[in-house]
Amino acid sequence: MLRFLLFILALALSRAAGAADPWITQTGKARDFALVSRTAAAPLMYDQADAAVVAHAVRDLAADVERVTGRRPEVKNSLQQAPATPVVLVGTLGGSVADALASSGKIDPTALHGAWESFIIATVEAPMPGVPRALAIIGSDPRGTAFGVYELSQAIGVSPWYWWADVAPARKDALYVAAGTRRLGPPSVKYRGIFLNDEDWGMQPWAAKTFEPEHGGIGPKTYTRLFELLLRLKANTLWPAMHPGTPPFNSNPANAALAGEYAIVMGSSHAEPMLRNNVGEWKEPAAAYNYLTNRDGVLKYWDERLATNGSYENFYTLGMRGIHDSHMQGPKTDPERVGLLQKIFADQRALLESRVNPQVEQVPQLFCAYKEVLGLYRQGLEVPDDVTIMWPDDNFGYVRNFANAQERKRAGGFGVYYxxxxxxxxxxxxxxxxxxxxxxxxxMNRAYDAGAQRIWIANVGDLKPAEINTEFFLQMAWDIKRWRADNLPQFLTEWAGREFGAAHASEIADIMAGYYRLNYRRRPEHLQWWLPKEQPRASGWTVDEAAERLAQFTRLRERVEALAPRIGEDKRDAWFELVAYPVTAAALANQRFIEGERGNLAAARAADARLDKLTDYWNTDLAGGKWRHMMAQEPADRQWPSFRLAKWTPPGYASEPPAPATMRSTVLAADRFDARRAGASARWQLVPGLGHTGAGAMTLFPATAAPVHPGRIALDAPRLSYRVRLDAGEARAEVHLIPTYPNAGSVLRLAVALDDGPVRLVELEVKDGGKEWAQGVLDNVRTVSAALGTVAAGQHTLHLYGVESGVVVDKLVLTQPLPAGR
Ligand code: REL
Structure with a gap:
């Protein structure tokens, strides 16, 4: 007991110390390192023989220090130039800087040997003759060194988004680094990155008309900015933009050379094997992109890329689909496709063997089971053991597949395309x-637990305004333990504090939490209540629900307006890009829709006009014109009318009087249980901020626990219990689930029981595609129900049993028929 109390005390002290002891201060104690004192900035030194990325990072650090303090440190690229003042020493293990410090015993590099992308940041006394003190940033490899440098940048107050979202750092007079050693890495996920996709409405027109017209669109200038951002976010991989009209990444050799300089691993999307960007690069007729009829032509096309790019660090996508995001041409049946894909794998690996590395199993390669390709994998496609299998989500944020125990033995491991x-x-x-x-x-936590630890790629659209989620995804990939169910809401507070200062952090975090919650009920792009190609019909919101939703959005918008004048002048652009525009635009889009549905066309049009004006600001004056052509309102919809109607203002469906209710419903938010009992191998736990009803949704942990045997549910399954009053008569329990996929198979299972009554298994068949899936991902809910039989009037207890992990419950609804006439 005493040991336990001491442990708790130690934990509390370490937390308190962490909070009260930031490692960068403006005053500094005796042995702290003066990065910038009131009189000088310490010079930054690296060895020019180190990798190019190290030089980039050091120069960026010099600029960052100046951004914060107004003083620009000198940058020196050789140890010979060491001045007799405190210096920052940056180097990679095996290089002269690290060797000098290690051989004199000034740093202990043991933890870095053989580690991937790891680093230490350490204050060192008398590191070399004449130098009184140093701050050493030593990486296990060049990216590790660069991550260490950018870690320091962030700690002194420079947001990774300082350029991409105009986040101005707070000004400081001096910067001291607390004495001691900090160690970070290796990352949880080895390769972490983004896919720039659907750039046609933002990044490509912006690059072509505003930022780098000289290259006709996204090119070396934009990629340089992106590579720097990735390093600041401790990411290492990019799938480049590839839509029609965008210059293909390798149409300009400077792009790949820059990726090499920034140590960014290049890949190509799930649909484009072997580093090709087909829409811009396949010059023969589309029909010739067919492995059955034109194997030589296709192989030559791939081989050419390996000849020019094989010496860079790449993660090769294998397999083959159509030219763009479509089925592979050629074979007519799935068994034929499976057979051909296996042949393609072998041919692609032979090319890699001859052009990249004779030990082909050492070349990073992935196979992405996207869309129809997952079906082929499930039909027995054999993927070479060292090739990483990348699971896809269903395009709406729900991961479609998780590796089973047998699969997890593969050498190539798994990844996720999200x-x-x-x-x-x-x-x-x-x-x-x-x-x-x-x-x-x-x-992603579930996918990680199920072995998806080798590569994570997020499709971030054209990046803006996806900054928050991009960063969250990459933070998880860097350190999967950083965000847990017990500290998750802290992410937004930390993010807001870093970008806008501590004073407004909790209010901003709360606004953004509200934004995510309301939009999870319907994304602003999905504000119609029927599926494409169906007849328009009413939204399904009752008059009261619509009014409540509108009121909540209006409140969010007003909170943004109230905060705006208190945001510093230098933060105004970042505020607009990261908070004011997304929140206000979502509110106005809802106002337009709901007022339209109410038949209040004037109000709908007024909201529409405000939305146009707000978006125009983005594309004209924001940040002095830096982002012209970057923001399209509801992008695809105006140009792809088949997807939906952008400015639809329907007649007043919702104003029709609602049909009289025939059922009595009692709603129980899943997180408002009265009792919780852990199971034999899993427990129910809250995921804060998820779902529509309570403070979050309930799911099972561990995320990959084995399912409970159907005969042992009452004994072994974790249980939540809810006290509820029921009328006499028939009752049903509806369970509202977040539309996740099961860990295995195609059925999500849980069970319910009323009082001491029988345990009733509830199953939901989860099929990819189809109408139910589509409605499920637009509503972000799937409903399943079970009859509870005839009940007596009075107090009852409803038990919810977790039969297998992967089930996420938002709420329970108990329904009973109302007696006629009531
Ligand atoms: O989101 C995806 O992964 C695919 O749909 C893309 O590869 C594709 O470019 C898509 O945006 C449609 O054109």
């Missing part, structure tokens, strides 16, 4: 970034 933005059926969402971080957390 959408934070999507162009396609049933409806696109390319405009505002509204996926709740809590959903990203629940899904």
């Amino acid at each position: 959408h934070l933005s999507y162009l396609g059926a049933p409806m696109s969402y390319l405009w505002l970034s509204t996926t709740p971080p809590a959903l990203v957390w629940e899904e």
